[in-house]
Amino acid sequence: MANQRIGYVRVSSLNQNPERQLDGIKLDKVFTDKASARNTNRPQLQAALNHIRSGDTLIVHSMDRLARNVEDMVKLVREMNDRGVSVNSLRRI
Template identity: 60%
Template sequence: MSKGQRVGYVRVSSLDQNTARQLDGLDLDRIFEDHASGKDTHRPQLQELLRFVRDGDTVVVHSMDRLGRNVDELRTLVTDLNTRGVRVEFHREGLTFTGDRNPMNTLLLTLLGAVAEFLRAQILENQREGIAKAKQAGKYRGRKRALTPAQVQDLRRQVQAGAQKSALAREFGISRETLYTYLRSG
């Protein structure tokens, strides 16, 4: 196996979060950065990384939960990369997966992936319980709307006039998904 590139992958869940600490100080040839939930593998930069890496490359990820929060998808990603001759290193855990049929590596990947999946489910359950209690006490009003009613009218007017949706999302400071939500809601 020839020495390939060291390719980093970093992920945070939202645009206002910072990825700087994740692979800080590591010598990498290229970094792919997603600002998206880890609930599934439908992340643009992850998909680009999967197309980019070649036999002999090493993918470096800060921790397993940055690559995936679902044990099945995590195992599938690592297995797919290893089958293609790509090593996967998880920096925080100090683990490297090369495709060797090592029972300990399989156990650790499955176990730590399951822990990440469990923690994600626990966070969501706690969030639902907290919201339900706050609603019951009359204290929950939901998230503040990103746009005022006047801005929503302006947004819809510009879309009808043929303006590009991605440019409008940037102009209004919202994600494209939020833009589409506003367009569907009225």
């Protein structure tokens, strides 16, 4: 299926509720990690990156859900953009 809207949700602890991050947003598929953003080696982030295709949009609640530091965030976004994938953060800085 082309031009999918893929959600990525990350919470740092098991106590946090991941449901609120993309609540009410129409998505074709959602990947959820319950892990620190210490690095980008998170199972569901990697699954999302393997799933997305050119024309798709990756949607996150905020960019800090994608990466903890600017270097990792820029690298991830650049790699996705190079593949023809858009990244959309619901929360503006």
